[in-house]
Amino acid sequence: MEFTIDSPIDMHLHLREGAMMERVTPLTSNDFAAAIIMPNLVPPVDNLDRLIAYREQIVAAKGEDVFEPLMMLFFRNYSKAELLAAREHIFGIKLYPAGATTNSEAGVKALDEVEDTFALMEELGIPLMIHGETHGFVMDREKEFLASYAHLAEKFPKLKITMEHITTRDAVELLDRYENLYATVTLHHLIITLNDVAGGLLNPHLFCKPIAKRPEDREALLQAALMAHPKLMFGSDSAPHPISKKECCGCAAGLFTAPVCLPTLVELFEAHGQLENLQSFVSGNAQRIHGFAAPRKQVKLEKIGMDVPARYGDVVPYRAGEHLPWTVTQRSSN
Amino acid sequence: MEFTIDSPIDMHLHLREGAMMERVTPLTSNDFAAAIIMPNLVPPVDNLDRLIAYREQIVAAKGEDVFEPLMMLFFRNYSKAELLAAREHIFGIKLYPAGATTNSEAGVKALDEVEDTFALMEELGIPLMIHGETHGFVMDREKEFLASYAHLAEKFPKLKITMEHITTRDAVELLDRYENLYATVTLHHLIITLNDVAGGLLNPHLFCKPIAKRPEDREALLQAALMAHPKLMFGSDSAPHPISKKECCGCAAGLFTAPVCLPTLVELFEAHGQLENLQSFVSGNAQRIHGFAAPRKQVKLEKIGMDVPARYGDVVPYRAGEHLPWTVTQRSSN
Numbered sequence: 001m002e003f004t005i006d007s008p009i010d011m012h013l014h015l016r017e018g019a020m021m022e023r024v025t026p027l028t029s030n031d032f033a034a035a036i037i038m039p040n041l042v043p044p045v046d047n048l049d050r051l052i053a054y055r056e057q058i059v060a061a062k063g064e065d066v067f068e069p070l071m072m073l074f075f076r077n078y079s080k081a082e083l084l085a086a087r088e089h090i091f092g093i094k095l096y097p098a099g100a101t102t103n104s105e106a107g108v109k110a111l112d113e114v115e116d117t118f119a120l121m122e123e124l125g126i127p128l129m130i131h132g133e134t135h136g137f138v139m140d141r142e143k144e145f146l147a148s149y150a151h152l153a154e155k156f157p158k159l160k161i162t163m164e165h166i167t168t169r170d171a172v173e174l175l176d177r178y179e180n181l182y183a184t185v186t187l188h189h190l191i192i193t194l195n196d197v198a199g200g201l202l203n204p205h206l207f208c209k210p211i212a213k214r215p216e217d218r219e220a221l222l223q224a225a226l227m228a229h230p231k232l233m234f235g236s237d238s239a240p241h242p243i244s245k246k247e248c249c250g251c252a253a254g255l256f257t258a259p260v261c262l263p264t265l266v267e268l269f270e271a272h273g274q275l276e277n278l279q280s281f282v283s284g285n286a287q288r289i290h291g292f293a294a295p296r297k298q299v300k301l302e303k304i305g306m307d308v309p310a311r312y313g314d315v316v317p318y319r320a321g322e323h324l325p326w327t328v329t330q331r332s333s334n
Numbered sequence: 335m336e337f338t339i340d341s342p343i344d345m346h347l348h349l350r351e352g353a354m355m356e357r358v359t360p361l362t363s364n365d366f367a368a369a370i371i372m373p374n375l376v377p378p379v380d381n382l383d384r385l386i387a388y389r390e391q392i393v394a395a396k397g398e399d400v401f402e403p404l405m406m407l408f409f410r411n412y413s414k415a416e417l418l419a420a421r422e423h424i425f426g427i428k429l430y431p432a433g434a435t436t437n438s439e440a441g442v443k444a445l446d447e448v449e450d451t452f453a454l455m456e457e458l459g460i461p462l463m464i465h466g467e468t469h470g471f472v473m474d475r476e477k478e479f480l481a482s483y484a485h486l487a488e489k490f491p492k493l494k495i496t497m498e499h500i501t502t503r504d505a506v507e508l509l510d511r512y513e514n515l516y517a518t519v520t521l522h523h524l525i526i527t528l529n530d531v532a533g534g535l536l537n538p539h540l541f542c543k544p545i546a547k548r549p550e551d552r553e554a555l556l557q558a559a560l561m562a563h564p565k566l567m568f569g570s571d572s573a574p575h576p577i578s579k580k581e582c583c584g585c586a587a588g589l590f591t592a593p594v595c596l597p598t599l600v601e602l603f604e605a606h607g608q609l610e611n612l613q614s615f616v617s618g619n620a621q622r623i624h625g626f627a628a629p630r631k632q633v634k635l636e637k638i639g640m641d642v643p644a645r646y647g648d649v650v651p652y653r654a655g656e657h658l659p660w661t662v663t664q665r666s667s668n
Binding site: 137138139193194195197198199201202203204205207211214215246247248249250251252253316 | 471472473527528529531532533535536537538539541545548549580581582583584585586587650
């Protein structure tokens, strides 16, 4: 039994820098035709020189793979001249509320103080991607941020806004209320709830931001993904941390899902009898929403099984040590 | 500045066995006049011989301290003969739903199958303490169990039932609805919420069962404690785990609070201007509710500061490395 995906795209990916980037980049560039590369490095990718240099490093790390890194600027107040110069090099700009997640200290403190930049982005047609969480109670942070999404979507009706890695039923429902509001969802938020993180023993490898929510939230996300909701895109948020930052006191947030994304998505959509919608969820929706063409690449999976390694270097992947039914057996760009 | 507590009692304590018990017992027996000793050992303390032997080990470990271990049987179906023989040796019987927490595999699978023992306990005046959680979504487990508390309180109106380590506003509210329903609350559930466990970096040392809940739950628990709600008793649920079981993949549940219980309680009640209620919360309520007299012991605290050690052996205590304003300076039994 086999299944082929045309030009899968990961709309939310962390590659880091240096040796970690060199290790993890091929694990995405093998399987995906393109990925949005998150800019929350230290220091952040908030100028064109750094962005171009970072892109060159990624291109070197991917080797011969057919793979397009879609580059993002880290949100700050940008001038029109800066945005005009950057426009052809970037896919969008990623906004982090200050302190909301890993390496977001340089993020935005108050949304109403940066509206000039939103207006410029709207004028120039540059998409805005947002990590939408307040600093409130951890289970409420996304829900509390939804009013800000609604406000921005109304005030800047031509600005394309993506709610990144949504985790709640409320966010799914908001998608249908504003024409210019879109969302990505991760693999793991289609599968886990807070029970998997803290319901038995505490599992630091399933700790992420936004944190996994309630069963009814997971169900709403899964149903939206399985039907390939036209405003929802796959974005893994795969984020490698060395094991020393996960199994410790003060564990970092993030799951490293890159090596198992496609096999797990096929398994999940097959289990729910919705394999025919996976192509849109993992590629078509993103290209239609953002009006771009990903590099041509066919990825074939077969139901011959794979064993997920316990570690990639010092990084523990999602589903480490598990046996998966599906595995990628062929990539072709013809 | 000083503050004296008469015969403080810890109504919920884990001492383990062997070397761990020898290490942690004095950290409670120094400061407390009595404590309820939890029976979820491996194998559980579910017969009189084991209970008497365990008590002797604790008495040896406490040394010269004035300290009364109040022994508990692990709930199973007991015969009347067993309960009659045990009655004078035990303070109560602790019921765990099977699999709800550490070493609870031998617990009860269905409450309605053990009602004969509830009836015997009611007849013989033996209190029932319950770890009240379902196997549902982790944030709902206590709330979902409340109907079982209500059912038991109604069906066995003379059975004294304690909801152990309550963590929700709903449980506080249930206290006032059934005359024979009581509760203990830990130190840490008066202070932390899920945000402290998983809102920033993940903190395995604050992971416990029941898991810390929402801010409004913490507030309800704190207000009930500060007013020394007449049906609420202090029970630390102090539970030592070696650091290798906390900073790892698959971290065990439990905080080791024993060494800082009294200093932190005084700090907390002082901060809220309710020091005059601490005596009832930490001693008076328990003696009145259960009609017993704890050994006479005065514990004096002074506001001269203490530094909490980073570890006691291989156990990391609550507030490790912090400087606390209050410290215990004198224990006398005259």
